[in-house]
Amino acid sequence: MRTDNYQGHDYFLMDELLTEEQKLIRDAARAWVKREVSPIIEEAAETQTFPRHLLAGLGEIGAFGPYIPHEYGGAGLDQISYGIIMQELERCDSGLRSTASVQSSLVMYPIWKYASEEQKRAYLPKLATGEMIGCFGLTEPDHGSDPGAMVSNFVQDPDSPDHVILNGAKMWISNAPFADIAVVWAKDETGRIYGLVVERGMEGFSTPKMTGKWSLRASDTGELIFDNVRVPKSHIMPGRSGLGAPLSCLDSARYGIAWGAIGAALDCYDTALNYSKERLQFGKPIGAFQLQQKKLAEMITEITKAQLLTHRLGVLRDQDRASSAQISMAKRNNVDMALTIARDARQMLGAMGIVGEYSIMRHMMNLESVVTYEGTHDIHLLITGMDVTGLSAFK
Ligand code: TGC
Ligand code: FAD
Numbered sequence: 001m002r003t004d005n006y007q008g009h010d011y012f013l014m015d016e017l018l019t020e021e022q023k024l025i026r027d028a029a030r031a032w033v034k035r036e037v038s039p040i041i042e043e044a045a046e047t048q049t050f051p052r053h054l055l056a057g058l059g060e061i062g063a064f065g066p067y068i069p070h071e072y073g074g075a076g077l078d079q080i081s082y083g084i085i086m087q088e089l090e091r092c093d094s095g096l097r098s099t100a101s102v103q104s105s106l107v108m109y110p111i112w113k114y115a116s117e118e119q120k121r122a123y124l125p126k127l128a129t130g131e132m133i134g135c136f137g138l139t140e141p142d143h144g145s146d147p148g149a150m151v152s153n154f155v156q157d158p159d160s161p162d163h164v165i166l167n168g169a170k171m172w173i174s175n176a177p178f179a180d181i182a183v184v185w186a187k188d189e190t191g192r193i194y195g196l197v198v199e200r201g202m203e204g205f206s207t208p209k210m211t212g213k214w215s216l217r218a219s220d221t222g223e224l225i226f227d228n229v230r231v232p233k234s235h236i237m238p239g240r241s242g243l244g245a246p247l248s249c250l251d252s253a254r255y256g257i258a259w260g261a262i263g264a265a266l267d268c269y270d271t272a273l274n275y276s277k278e279r280l281q282f283g284k285p286i287g288a289f290q291l292q293q294k295k296l297a298e299m300i301t302e303i304t305k306a307q308l309l310t311h312r313l314g315v316l317r318d319q320d321r322a323s324s325a326q327i328s329m330a331k332r333n334n335v336d337m338a339l340t341i342a343r344d345a346r347q348m349l350g351a352m353g354i355v356g357e358y359s360i361m362r363h364m365m366n367l368e369s370v371v372t373y374e375g376t377h378d379i380h381l382l383i384t385g386m387d388v389t390g391l392s393a394f395k
Contacts, residue, residue: 004038006030006091006270011304017311018080025062025081029088032061033096041093042356044218048211050099051218052178059130063089063100065108072112073125080314083259090260091267092359094366095219097260102174103127105253107134107183110195113248114239119197123181135179135207137170137224138246144172145379146394148243152186154196157230164188164236166196166229172373176222177209183237184224185246195237195245204229216369217362251327254374255317258310258330261370262303264363265338269299271358272345279350286348295344302341306334325387332380339367 008030015023036057044051058064066082068074075081082104090097108127111120126132143149152168168186176182182198182205198205204227209220240248273296276287286292313330316322342364346353354361371377382393 004034004092006034006267009266009269009300009303011300012308014307014311018084022078022081022084025077026084026088029061029063029085030091032057033088033092037092037096041096041218042359042362045093045095045362046217046356048213048217050095050175050178050220054096055099055130055133057130058100058103059128061085064103064130065112065124065128066104068104068108068112068124068128072120073128074108074112075128078314079255079317080311082256083310083314086256086260087263087266089263091263093218093362094260094264094370095216097256097263098174098216098219101253101256101260102136103130103134105256106136106249107181109252110136110183110237110245110249111197114195114237114245115197116234116238118234119237123197132180133175133178134181134183135173135175135222135224136246136249137173137176137182137184139170139172141169141171145376147185147246148193150185150187150193152184152226153188154186154194154231154236155189160230162233163230164196164233166198166226166231168226170224172210173207173222173224174219174373176207176224177220179207182207182224183249184226186226192241193243193245194241196231197235197237198224198226198229198231199235202229202231213369215365217365247324250374251324254327254331255313255322257370257374258306258313258327258334261331261334261338261367262306262310264367264370265299265303265306265334265341268338268342268345268360268363269296269303271360272296272299272348275349275352275358292348295348299341299344302337306330306337310334323387325383328375328380328383328387331374332377332384335367335371336377339364339371342367 062075065074066077070076138147154164154166157163184196206225207222209222279286346360386392
């Protein structure tokens with residue numbers, strides 16, 4: 001069992017930009033992670049299981065829907081607080097952050113923004129505490145980067161004016177195997193995309209677990225299969241339709257990932273820094289060698305740049321001024337930065353870098369998913385390219 005002595009790294013005194021409340025939120029999340037998750041995360045990754053007993057604790061530290069208003073059971077926090085919580089979770093494991101991101105930004109956010117008042121009151125308070133867990137079905141087996149081409153669809157139920165019949169399949173869905181509800185994106189008879197809330201137990205709805213992942217092993221991933229599922233029309237979210245509806249949820253989740261990736265990078269840097277002071281070769285600590293110092297100096301430089309970029313993005317989001325393209329830039333930059341740091345940190349530990357006693361290899365493997373989901377590294381580059389040129393490379 002690993003002892004977690006992490007204290008944080010703040011090279012440019014970013015703490016001075018945080019409010020007292022934000023610091024308390026950060027400290028509470030960090031303390032909970034150290035106490036409840038760090039001791040068991042390696043075993044969870046080894047056994048490919050998300051530790052479900054953590055769900056209530058995630059609810060208690062405000063990780064589920066931090067920015068959802070109090071009236072719906074959320075914590076009513078600002079965007080920087082949301083980011084800080086994601087950072088503390090991913091400092092431990094990207095899968096832990098994934099569970100909170102999906103619940104917050106991909107399930108609670110669309111319900112809050114686009115569902116009926118009745119649905120908001122039925123689902124949001126339970127989702128905030130972790131009593132109910134949700135997942136988000138956008139990706140299909142044949143449609144990943146191009147979700148607009150999805151084939152999942154619903155048609156009028158010939159036997160009931162109040163129902164539709166949903167068919168199709170979603171793949172690579174975080175939390176699917178144990179989720180109580182799924183926010184599913186599917187096309188109506190005219191080809192327009194809508195979000196539907198599908199509940200576990202609806203006939204024809206199944207969620208098989210996907211196994212064999214060498215990445216994000218402490219997060220459960222599954223399929224969503226809809227075989228003539230009869231869904232009440234009241235479960236169709238009326239507030240927004242079209243591809244922009246799911247993409248707006250992705251903005252919120254990608255923003256959380258931008259913060260989260262810094263957490264993974266900080267943990268790798270912290271581990272490598274400590275190791276470099278303790279490990280002796282050629283009669284001195286490896287941290288005294290210039291090549292190792294170069295790696296550490298570049299790591300903290302890149303982390304600091306990412307911290308500044310992301311804090312500014314949080315300020316813009318709180319002012320409702322952040323663009324989707326700015327979020328794409330931050331997600332892409334920070335995940336790439338974390339992956340590079342994980343690879344360098346792993347090298348700095350030599351052979352010890354590949355064992356579970358240290359977290360680096362797990363972070364490195366996790367980040368291979370993070371760089372792919374919520375829009376791949378290449379897709380985000382093309383979003384930036386589209387934004388600066390005004391020309392789409394997609395069509
Ligand atoms: P395009 O024609 O550009 O846009 C269609 C409509 O959407 C609007 N829009 C957005 N709205 C809000 N937020 C955004 N970020 C938006 N981006 C575009 C756009 O204005 C348009 O609106 P309208 O009214 O004109 O119809 O769409 P496209 O088909 O060309 O595709 C664009 C592209 C490639 C950027 C987009 O489809 C994309 O982002 N692809 C990546 C797919 C992706 O990120 N999937 C993620 C699945 S969920 C997931 O991975 C969860 S992992 C969770 C975890 O475990 O943490
Ligand atoms: P593809 O779209 O097939 O892309 C393959 C390669 O082609 C990539 O390198 C991509 O960058 C490149 N490419 C594609 N189009 C272009 C282009 N126009 N120009 C240049 N290059 C291009 N989805 C959900 O809906 N909900 C979830 O909860 C969820 N959780 C996930 C959890 C995990 C662990 C993983 C790995 C994925 C998850 N996903 C989820 C799916 C994820 O969003 C997709 O994997 C991602 O969007 C990429 O789609 P794809 O895997 O089909 O790759």
